[in-house]
Amino acid sequence: MDTYEEVRSIGLGNFGVTRLMRNRDTGELVAVKTIPRGNHRINKSAYREIINQRSSTTAILTHTHLAIVIEYASGGELFDRIVDLERFSEDEARYFFQQLTWGVSYCHHMSSMLHSRPKSAVGTPAYIAPEILNLQEYDGKVS
Known part of the structure; x- marks a missing residue:
């Protein structure tokens, strides 16, 4: 070191x-x-x-x-940016959404998000949906 x-x-x-x-x-x-x-x-x-x-x-x-x-990715966390700004313009929201979807697409393409056991929950606890942590199925009606 x-x-x-x-x-x-x-x-x-x-x-x-x-x-x-x-x-x-x-x-x-x-x-x-x-x-x-x-x-x-x-x-x-x-x-x-x-x-x-x-x-x-x-x-x-x-x-x-x-x-x-x-x-080193110097941009920081998107969550912190959302909290600081409180609101994005439509163009800013579109930009970040596009970046996120491209990132997920890339991960799928590179097979880095492939899980052989769907029952396994993987992720950072602060960002995981409560129903995933509680091992419950998602119900759109509740939202």
Whole structure:
């Protein structure tokens, strides 16, 4: 990890911390996810994370952590932008919706969202629909 210097912490997930780091040699900004090594559950999650980060440039294994170096996306979270603006114009909403649908389409095309067991719920808890967390079927009438 001597190649990188920490700029700031940019996120905290279920299994580790993500930090904005600068490559000391090139000045390039990258995101580095660090996952503590140890129990079997975390190791399985770390393995899945590496598989999901196909654009990962480097995986660094230390005695205590696995560090995954990935591209830094500087735009921040869409959720934060929605909260800050409170309202989008039609053009802004169209732009973000188009970006989201292209992203989902790309993931499907690359088979990175393929699940062999549909009963498995996958996602970030803050963004998962309540009926998914409660293992209930979606009922459009309720909405």
